[in-house]
Amino acid sequence: MRIVPSEEIAGRLVTFQAGLKKLEVQGAVIRQNTDLYYFTGTVQDGYLIVPAEGKPVFAVRRDVRRAEEQSPLRPIVPLGNLKELPALVDEAVGAPAPRTLGLELDVLPAATFFFFDEKLFPKDHLVDVGGLIRQVRMVKSAWELSMMREAARISHAVARAVPNLVREGMSEWDLMAELQRVALLHGHLGFSRVRAFNLEIFFGHILSGPEAATPSYADSPTGGPGVSPAFGQGSGARALKRGDLISVDTMMNRHGYLNDQTRNFSLGEPHPQLRETYDLCRDLHQWLKENAKPGAVTGELYDAALELVKKAGRLENFMGPGGSGVSFLAHGLGLEVDEFPFIARGQKMVLQEGMTLAFEPKWAIPGVGIAGFENTYVVTPDGLESLNITPEDLVVIS
Amino acid sequence: MRIVPSEEIAGRLVTFQAGLKKLEVQGAVIRQNTDLYYFTGTVQDGYLIVPAEGKPVFAVRRDVRRAEEQSPLRPIVPLGNLKELPALVDEAVGAPAPRTLGLELDVLPAATFFFFDEKLFPKDHLVDVGGLIRQVRMVKSAWELSMMREAARISHAVARAVPNLVREGMSEWDLMAELQRVALLHGHLGFSRVRAFNLEIFFGHILSGPEAATPSYADSPTGGPGVSPAFGQGSGARALKRGDLISVDTMMNRHGYLNDQTRNFSLGEPHPQLRETYDLCRDLHQWLKENAKPGAVTGELYDAALELVKKAGRLENFMGPGGSGVSFLAHGLGLEVDEFPFIARGQKMVLQEGMTLAFEPKWAIPGVGIAGFENTYVVTPDGLESLNITPEDLVVIS
Numbered sequence: 177m178r179i180v181p182s183e184e185i186a187g188r189l190v191t192f193q194a195g196l197k198k199l200e201v202q203g204a205v206i207r208q209n210t211d212l213y214y215f216t217g218t219v220q221d222g223y224l225i226v227p228a229e230g231k232p233v234f235a236v237r238r239d240v241r242r243a244e245e246q247s248p249l250r251p252i253v254p255l256g257n258l259k260e261l262p263a264l265v266d267e268a269v270g271a272p273a274p275r276t277l278g279l280e281l282d283v284l285p286a287a288t289f290f291f292f293d294e295k296l297f298p299k300d301h302l303v304d305v306g307g308l309i310r311q312v313r314m315v316k317s318a319w320e321l322s323m324m325r326e327a328a329r330i331s332h333a334v335a336r337a338v339p340n341l342v343r344e345g346m347s348e349w350d351l352m353a354e355l356q357r358v359a360l361l362h363g364h365l366g367f368s369r370v371r372a373f374n375l376e377i378f379f380g381h382i383l384s385g386p387e388a389a390t391p392s393y394a395d396s397p398t399g400g401p402g403v404s405p406a407f408g409q410g411s412g413a414r415a416l417k418r419g420d421l422i423s424v425d426t427m428m429n430r431h432g433y434l435n436d437q438t439r440n441f442s443l444g445e446p447h448p449q450l451r452e453t454y455d456l457c458r459d460l461h462q463w464l465k466e467n468a469k470p471g472a473v474t475g476e477l478y479d480a481a482l483e484l485v486k487k488a489g490r491l492e493n494f495m496g497p498g499g500s501g502v503s504f505l506a507h508g509l510g511l512e513v514d515e516f517p518f519i520a521r522g523q524k525m526v527l528q529e530g531m532t533l534a535f536e537p538k539w540a541i542p543g544v545g546i547a548g549f550e551n552t553y554v555v556t557p558d559g560l561e562s563l564n565i566t567p568e569d570l571v572v573i574s
Numbered sequence: 575m576r577i578v579p580s581e582e583i584a585g586r587l588v589t590f591q592a593g594l595k596k597l598e599v600q601g602a603v604i605r606q607n608t609d610l611y612y613f614t615g616t617v618q619d620g621y622l623i624v625p626a627e628g629k630p631v632f633a634v635r636r637d638v639r640r641a642e643e644q645s646p647l648r649p650i651v652p653l654g655n656l657k658e659l660p661a662l663v664d665e666a667v668g669a670p671a672p673r674t675l676g677l678e679l680d681v682l683p684a685a686t687f688f689f690f691d692e693k694l695f696p697k698d699h700l701v702d703v704g705g706l707i708r709q710v711r712m713v714k715s716a717w718e719l720s721m722m723r724e725a726a727r728i729s730h731a732v733a734r735a736v737p738n739l740v741r742e743g744m745s746e747w748d749l750m751a752e753l754q755r756v757a758l759l760h761g762h763l764g765f766s767r768v769r770a771f772n773l774e775i776f777f778g779h780i781l782s783g784p785e786a787a788t789p790s791y792a793d794s795p796t797g798g799p800g801v802s803p804a805f806g807q808g809s810g811a812r813a814l815k816r817g818d819l820i821s822v823d824t825m826m827n828r829h830g831y832l833n834d835q836t837r838n839f840s841l842g843e844p845h846p847q848l849r850e851t852y853d854l855c856r857d858l859h860q861w862l863k864e865n866a867k868p869g870a871v872t873g874e875l876y877d878a879a880l881e882l883v884k885k886a887g888r889l890e891n892f893m894g895p896g897g898s899g900v901s902f903l904a905h906g907l908g909l910e911v912d913e914f915p916f917i918a919r920g921q922k923m924v925l926q927e928g929m930t931l932a933f934e935p936k937w938a939i940p941g942v943g944i945a946g947f948e949n950t951y952v953v954t955p956d957g958l959e960s961l962n963i964t965p966e967d968l969v970v971i972s
Contacts, residue, residue: 177801177802177803178802178803179803180803207771207772208771208772209772209774213803213804217803218803218806219774219791219803219804219805219806220790220791220806221772221791222791237791238789238790238791238898239789239790239791239797239898241789242788242789242790242791242806246803246806247803279684281683281684281685281688282683282684282685283683283771284683284684284771285679285680285681285682285683285684285771286677286679286680286682286683286684286686286687286702287679287680287702287704288684288771289684289687290679304684304685306685349758350758350759352758353755353758353759354755356751356754356755356758356764357751357752357754357755360747360748360750360751360754361748361751363801365776365801365802365804365805366754366776366777366805367765367774367776367805373605373606373681373682373683373686374605374606374607374619376607376617376765378763378764378765379764390640391636391637391639391640392618392636392637392640393617393618393619393620393635393636393637393640399637403575403761403763404575404576404763404829404830405575405576405577405578405611405615405616405617405644405645405829406611406617406763406827406829406830407617407763407764407765407830408616408617408618408640408644429804431802431803431804432802432804432805500636500637
């Protein structure tokens with residue numbers, strides 16, 4: 177078991193408490209699995225009470241013993257009934273109601289908010305600290321980066337397995353099934369957490385041939401046909417053919433931490449239009465590596481990168497087929513697929529050292545296919561460093 | 575592509591509209607992926623406006639063309655900006671504000687509710703129709719049952735593969751990886767949707783030996799060690815040994831519809847205490863099959879079944895190790911893992927023909943292991959019919 181080090185937990189809580197103070201919030205109650213794992217080291221069923229000043233208290237419903245084994249945080253107190261929570265909050269926060277209390281209102285269901293607002297804390301003012309939590313989480317520690325590097329090694333194992341597994345006539349879906357097995361055998365946790373409502377991701381997008389440019393509801397430059405209207409994205413039933421470009425976009429999870437990587441393979445020579453995008457894709461990565469330094473503004477990076485694509489005459493079908501392209505070039509990631517920062521249109525966020533993001537300049541050309549590779553990067557004083565170790569070249573499988 | 579038949583969609587909407595009328599709600603806006611799939615046949619990004627009387631309107635952000643291909647519902651109108659939604663609601667509902675409008679407040683984030691309440695529909699009264707939607711969805715049509723039978727065939731393929739894949743010394747996790755591959759190759763959609771906040775499920779629980787009785791935060795009779803505090807349930811790194819009982823609990827998904835099945839295997843003769851529970855487990859299934867008829871009250875079935883276990887002197891470690899057992903014996907399932915009805919303590923729901931539920935009487939004995947099998951059943955006039963086709967016997971692998 178990879179226990180989250182106690183100094184990690186302590187540091188995160190100090191930053192969060194400073195944020196609460198700045199927002200004039202007297203205390204927060206944290207409930208969501210991802211946030212619980214981040215601030216306690218476990219996702220056992222519980223509520224973490226964080227006063228703006230003083231000692232956090234972790235109230236656990238089940239399993240208390242496992243929470244004690246996995247979390248370095250103390251005290252851990254058993255919580256029999258949710259009605260016991262207000263008294264624990266009173267004690268931890270040290271001030272009587274009315275207070276301003278923070279909840280993850282960006283993810284907690286409305287009905288849960290009503291229960292907290294009307295039944296548990298009727299005298300307090302409840303505010304959203306989801307944004308603050310995302311801000312704390314967006315800057316990664318050395319330990320977190322080491323987890324993300326481990327995830328990158330799983331991505332590498334998966335990409336390396338592709339040439340041996342691909343066969344003409346095999347379906348995209350079956351290739352995905354084989355790659356999923358490789359990922360799990362190499363320590364992929366199996367699923368990836370998200371923050372946005374309705375956002376769904378399963379393994380990634382293993383897409384091939386012209387149908388790969390099928391648009392979908394997925395908030396991603398690639399969509400894919402899927403195998404069912406019940407999940408209309410990702411791999412379809414299409415059989416791999418000679419001449420196909422196969423895009424292997426995988427989201428690997430190591431102890432909760434993600435690595436997002438896309439590599440391209442082709443069965444024989446790919447369509448020249450896809451081959452041609454490759455040099456521009458490489459140039460864009462190089463440009464961003466040099467320019468995405470601490471202090472850079474995400475919206476400005478977006479505009480400048482788009483200008484480069486425009487100058488190269490390749491704006492058509494960039495980041496999605498036809499006019500359906502997404503308005504971001506990179507998304508932050510860590511414990512969730514959709515973390516801060518986003519390199520996207522109109523964003524004003526300033527890059528900081530230790531932020532991590534997946535940059536995925538891609539083209540989806542109707543009737544032709546998709547191309548473009550993707551790395552997960554960390555922001556360093558000198559620009560971006562790739563956490564991925566897989567060579568970026570398009571691999572031609574003869 | 576398995577398109578949802580138009581008569582399915584029409585029938586569901588009629589039932590839902592009757593429910594809205596009864597609740598005196600003038601219209602509802604449906605947003606969550608599962609509910610969208612149920613009422614429209616697609617999960618493309620959109621909002622379904624359902625007036626209590628009159629024609630529903632499906633407003634789609636992306637991808638409109640795919641929504642048109644997958645959904646038999648008309649009209650489908652493109653939605654550029656969320657600010658266009660109120661005018662579409664006005665037109666569909668046909669009455670001006672103030673109105674009572676229904677939202678899925680059991681799943682929609684609080685922040686989304688605030689936006690609807692303050693910005694989009696400031697004059698209307700917004701109420702929760704999540705419960706109504708769950709009530710409509712809990713009774714399955716013949717078409718839905720045929721999907722659930724297809725999912726049961728995937729469960730069968732996975733269970734049948736176990737004896738050939740199990741090897742002494744192999745880890746639980748690696749067995750899970752191999753079974754996941756089999757599931758995907760047989761048409762499993764790869765993941766399973768849930769309704770409750772923080773509820774997470776990945777593939778199921780493939781657990782072995784004494785450590786299988788490790789309790790966890792999972793709302794399930796079995797927990798399991800997991801391989802990381804980031805997801806502290808399910809398969810662990812433990813190597814399979816002679817004498818192990820291996821519990822293969824899988825959640826298979828066919829076009830969104832689930833099948834939950836548990837079968838037991840042992841490497842040589844299992845611990846006699848686990849072998850002994852098997853007859854009682856079979857008796858409990860037989861008892862429920864005969865007694866869970868339309869009209870039966872779920873809480874009464876729970877009490878009576880528990881009484882049978884008590885009479886047999888096997889209440890200890892039933893439905894979880896030590897005192898940590900869950901207070902349900904069966905959960906409804908369909909498009910989500912946690913549907914109505916629950917055969918659970920204190921529940922007053924009355925069974926109806928066409929309801930589906932997974933019944934899982936299990937024992938988790940600390941230091942010994944877990945045993946018990948599980949089927950997904952449909953309520954018929956004569957009692958329960960199993961949708962599962964896998965023989966229920968414990969399979970001894972020599």
